[in-house]
Amino acid sequence: NNDITTNEILYAQNLYSNGEYKKARAIYTKLLSTTNDDYRVYIGLADTALALNMNTYAKEYYEKAIQLDNTDMTALVHYAQVLYQLKEYDLALGVLDKAIENDKKNDKLYYNKGLINYELKNYNLAQSNTQEAINLNANEADYYYLLALIYESMENTQKAIETYQIFLGMSQDNSLKSQVENHLKKLTRKEEKTEKEENTEPES
Numbered sequence: 001n002n003d004i005t006t007n008e009i010l011y012a013q014n015l016y017s018n019g020e021y022k023k024a025r026a027i028y029t030k031l032l033s034t035t036n037d038d039y040r041v042y043i044g045l046a047d048t049a050l051a052l053n054m055n056t057y058a059k060e061y062y063e064k065a066i067q068l069d070n071t072d073m074t075a076l077v078h079y080a081q082v083l084y085q086l087k088e089y090d091l092a093l094g095v096l097d098k099a100i101e102n103d104k105k106n107d108k109l110y111y112n113k114g115l116i117n118y119e120l121k122n123y124n125l126a127q128s129n130t131q132e133a134i135n136l137n138a139n140e141a142d143y144y145y146l147l148a149l150i151y152e153s154m155e156n157t158q159k160a161i162e163t164y165q166i167f168l169g170m171s172q173d174n175s176l177k178s179q180v181e182n183h184l185k186k187l188t189r190k191e192e193k194t195e196k197e198e199n200t201e202p203e204s
Contacts (some may be wrong), residue, residue, distance in 0.1 A: 005031060009040050016044070021051040039068045043075055050078055058082045073099060077108050080116075089116050107136035111143055118146065123154045141171035145180070157191045 008027055015024040025048035031041045046061035051071050062079035070076070076099040083092035096113050103109065114130035117123075130147045137143070148163035171177050 005038070007033055009044065012044055016048060016051070022046045024048050025052070031166070035066075037068060039065055043072070045137060046075070047078065049083055051152075055082050055085045059086060070098075071102065073103050073106055073109070077106075077112060080112050083113070084116055084119075089120055092116055105136055107133040107143075110136065111140070111146065114143075114146055114150070118150055118153070122155070123150055127154070128149045129197065139170070141167050141173070144170065145176070152187070157187060157194070159185055 008031060012024040012027040012031075015021075015027070024044065028041050028048060029175055031038070031144050035041050042065035044192060046058050046065055046105045049058035049061060059079070062075060062082060065072075066079060076095055080092045080095045080099075083095065083108065084087070093113060093116055096109050096116075096142055099106070100113075102131050110129045110133035114126045114133060117126035117129055127147065127150050128143040129151060130143060133140070134143050134147065144163050144167040148160050150166070151157075151160035151163055161184065164180055165188070168180060168184070171180075
């Protein structure tokens with residue numbers, strides 16, 4: 001019976017990997033009635049719910065899964081992302097802090113903290129979190145994009161421009177890149193205008 005369950009879970013995981021979230025979810029839902037507290041089933045239900053934007057369900061199943069095993073960093077990151085989507089920011093920060101205690105070198109944990117602190121307008125904390133993520137992994141374009149947004153919110157336009165440029169040099173996301181390129185033109189013009197005004201002496 002356990003072998004059958006394992007085979008079905010492998011099949012559902014394969015469907016999930018191929019983006020067939022509804023089919024995978026149907027298998028996990030069926031397994032829920034035949035298995036008792038199987039971590040893999042809860043995680044499968046949570047991951048498919050997250051992929052289908054069913055955040056309330058995702059939250060419920062991540063919580064059940066984490067009660068059984070709180071050492072799976074991917075699950076904790078996904079759980080924090082669900083809480084972020086549900087705007088339960090304080091709870092999400094608590095989950096990430098607990099995860100960081102177990103895995104201080106996980107850049108995704110710091111990036112997600114940066115994202116939440118940015119939403120909460122805690123810009124100094126957001127900058128520190130995102131910089132920590134970059135120190136651990138300098139190859140993620142998204143980290144630079146977030147850092148540029150933070151600098152811009154802190155009205156540090158020069159740093160924002162430099163960081164957007166790093167993002168443009170790294171990103172593969174053409175749609176976002178074209179948005180950033182347009183935004184960067186406006187920002188550069190604004191910075192040049194500010195510099196010009198600062199360098200113009202008032203006549204006496």
